[in-house]
Every structure is written in structure tokens, then in C-alpha cells.
Amino acid sequence: MIYSQIVKEDRGSEEMETFHFAIVCFILSALALSSCPCHGITNVNTSLQCSEADGSATENAFQTNLENLLDTLVVKVPVSNGFYKTETGKKSDKLYGLVQCRGDMSATDCANCTKNAVAAALKECPKSKQVCAWFTWCFLRYSNQNVFGIMDETSVAITNNTDFDDPSVVSKGIYFMGGLASTAPNQPHMFQKAVLDVGQSGKRYGMAQCTLDINRADCGKCLDSQLALFRTIIGNKRGWETYGSSCFMWYHDYLFYFNISPPASEGEFRA
Known part of the structure; x- marks a missing residue:
């Protein structure tokens, strides 16, 4: 790997x-x-x-x-x-x-x-x-410095370079995660997980979250920044994760999260 x-x-x-x-x-x-x-x-x-x-x-x-x-x-x-x-x-x-x-x-x-x-x-x-x-x-x-409330774009992307997704799913996956980046900041805990149904190719599972010290506007900026920064690396992969000091995103073709969830933070997408 x-x-x-x-x-x-x-x-x-x-x-x-x-x-x-x-x-x-x-x-x-x-x-x-x-x-x-x-x-x-x-x-x-x-x-x-x-x-x-x-x-x-x-x-x-x-x-x-x-x-x-x-x-x-x-x-x-x-x-x-x-x-x-x-x-x-x-x-x-x-x-x-x-x-x-x-x-x-x-x-x-x-x-x-x-x-x-x-x-x-x-x-x-x-x-x-x-x-x-x-x-x-x-x-x-x-x-030893006050980091509270300061959106930090420092991030890392982790993926398997050889695990390419079906080309017909790639654009749907990016659009799907872009939707999470848009909606997660409006959730009560700035956390959202969702399922993307891609027909014969199965399902894709996504999650987006921000640290609760930053505001909702900065949460959206942080998630959008990760998608833009790592798009060429994650765009055609079946699974990837991004970790940052202010926000995080996960995308996989298997169910990786638990059923526990803050209120009004789970949905299902169909493409």
C-alpha cells in the first residue's frame, strides 16, 4: 500500500x-x-x-x-x-x-x-x-499561544495512491463531499456524515467536521480549503482522509463511522 x-x-x-x-x-x-x-x-x-x-x-x-x-x-x-x-x-x-x-x-x-x-x-x-x-x-x-477561535489551514491528506475509483463515480464523490463542506458548518456541532448511493458501484460514505472553537463561516472556509488544496490527490481515489488543526474530512466506500450522531447531522444523497 x-x-x-x-x-x-x-x-x-x-x-x-x-x-x-x-x-x-x-x-x-x-x-x-x-x-x-x-x-x-x-x-x-x-x-x-x-x-x-x-x-x-x-x-x-x-x-x-x-x-x-x-x-x-x-x-x-x-x-x-x-x-x-x-x-x-x-x-x-x-x-x-x-x-x-x-x-x-x-x-x-x-x-x-x-x-x-x-x-x-x-x-x-x-x-x-x-x-x-x-x-x-x-x-x-x-x-503556549492562544489558538482559540483562529482558523488554521494546516492540513494533511492521506490516501492509497493505487486505489482508484470508477471514473463514473469520481465527480459524484467530489460533489458529494462539497455538499458536506457546505452543510456541516450549519449543523449544531459542525459535524455531518452522509451516504452517497452510486448505483451499481455501491455506496460511498462521507464525514466532515470542524473544531468547535472556530465560527461557522471559518468552518466552511476550512473544509472548502481542504477540498481545493488536495483535489488532484483525492479526486480519483476510492477512499481518503484529510486532517487539519481546524477541520477534518473522511470519504470511503465502507461504513467507517458509528451510529452515534449529534441531532440533525445525518443524511442520504443519491447521484
């Missing part, structure tokens, strides 16, 4: 100028996006991004604030509909953090994913002050 991955960095922001990626896209090669129905219902460490090592990250003040921040996220996110953001510390010692669980996750799965993401972040990025950890079921981010 061959995976394609591209990372776009928004060099225009001061935050991303200092965010040097030490670890990018650790993917379990045993899981093929195109053929393994277990992917999506198994919690996989998809990617980690660590800022440049900073010796002050090991000092007691930072470690105490980080521990308090992460402990709070672990406790609060599963009882907060899968999203929670918080901050700890004062003035220059402040830390900001959030967790966004996938919209189809139960509270138990959200809690477990958050614990896994926290453990991975602490292990792989012990001297970083800015960390992003993407798992299949959740996204963890913490930073």
Missing part, C-alpha cells in the same frame, strides 16, 4: 512560523484506507506535530500548568459533548488546550481517545510547548 501525504503550513501567521514540525504523520502501515473496515472503528495514532524543543518546557512551572491542563481536558471533554477547551497559568506562563472528539464517538470512546492522545503527546513531544495530536477518534492541541 502507498500513502500520499501533504502538509500545508500557513506561513503568514506568527504562530506557525515558530511551529517546526518534528514528527509528522505516523501512520500504521497495517491499515489500508481502501480495504480495511477496521480503520475508523479502531483508534489509530494518525499524526503528531511537535514544536521545536524548548528547555523551559521541562521547568516545574510549565510542567505543572501542562499537567493541570491535560487533566482537565481528560475529565471534561467526555461530559461536554466531545469538545472542550481550557487554559491554565498566568500571563507568560499561560497554556491553552482543546480536545475535539469525532462527532460519532460515545463519551467512553471520547475519553479513551483523549487519554491515548495525551499519553502520545507527552511521550513524543516532551520538550515542546506547541503540540497537535491526531487520532482516528479525536484531536488534541495545546500551545
Whole structure:
């Protein structure tokens, strides 16, 4: 299996100028996006991004604030509909953090994913002050800069380069995901999943979600940006996923999500 991955960095922001990626896209090669129905219902460490090592990250003040921040996220996110953001510390010692669980996750799965993401972040990025950890079921981010409410277009696309879809389905799939990008921001939790019926070629399943710290307009911009940025890579593929700091999209020919869903967020499309 061959995976394609591209990372776009928004060099225009001061935050991303200092965010040097030490670890990018650790993917379990045993899981093929195109053929393994277990992917999506198994919690996989998809990617980690660590800022440049900073010796002050090991000092007691930072470690105490980080521990308090992460402990709070672990406790609060599963009882907060899968999203929670918080901050700890004062003035220059402040830390900001959030967790966004996938919209189809139960509270138990959200809690477990958050614990896994926290453990991975602490292990792989012990001297970083800015960390992003993407798992299949959740996204963890913490930073010594205030990242709340700022739409970040940094994204990665993952697909199997050899798994091409039926040409008659390609344009329908892109249109279908474009529809999710348009409607997801208007959902109560900015999360939507849907089914595309493509006749003899079966069905395609899609999902779109934004982190709940950004507004609805920026959610739409984030999802549209991913579709535009990766169109040539994902356009003719049977399955793909995009992961970003502010939004995420999935598209597969198998049912990868759970039946749990926020209200008014599931539909069926026919082409």
C-alpha cells in the first residue's frame, strides 16, 4: 500500500512560523484506507506535530500548568459533548488546550481517545510547548499561544495512491463531499456524515467536521480549503482522509463511522 501525504503550513501567521514540525504523520502501515473496515472503528495514532524543543518546557512551572491542563481536558471533554477547551497559568506562563472528539464517538470512546492522545503527546513531544495530536477518534492541541477561535489551514491528506475509483463515480464523490463542506458548518456541532448511493458501484460514505472553537463561516472556509488544496490527490481515489488543526474530512466506500450522531447531522444523497 502507498500513502500520499501533504502538509500545508500557513506561513503568514506568527504562530506557525515558530511551529517546526518534528514528527509528522505516523501512520500504521497495517491499515489500508481502501480495504480495511477496521480503520475508523479502531483508534489509530494518525499524526503528531511537535514544536521545536524548548528547555523551559521541562521547568516545574510549565510542567505543572501542562499537567493541570491535560487533566482537565481528560475529565471534561467526555461530559461536554466531545469538545472542550481550557487554559491554565498566568500571563507568560499561560497554556491553552482543546480536545475535539469525532462527532460519532460515545463519551467512553471520547475519553479513551483523549487519554491515548495525551499519553502520545507527552511521550513524543516532551520538550515542546506547541503540540497537535491526531487520532482516528479525536484531536488534541495545546500551545503556549492562544489558538482559540483562529482558523488554521494546516492540513494533511492521506490516501492509497493505487486505489482508484470508477471514473463514473469520481465527480459524484467530489460533489458529494462539497455538499458536506457546505452543510456541516450549519449543523449544531459542525459535524455531518452522509451516504452517497452510486448505483451499481455501491455506496460511498462521507464525514466532515470542524473544531468547535472556530465560527461557522471559518468552518466552511476550512473544509472548502481542504477540498481545493488536495483535489488532484483525492479526486480519483476510492477512499481518503484529510486532517487539519481546524477541520477534518473522511470519504470511503465502507461504513467507517458509528451510529452515534449529534441531532440533525445525518443524511442520504443519491447521484
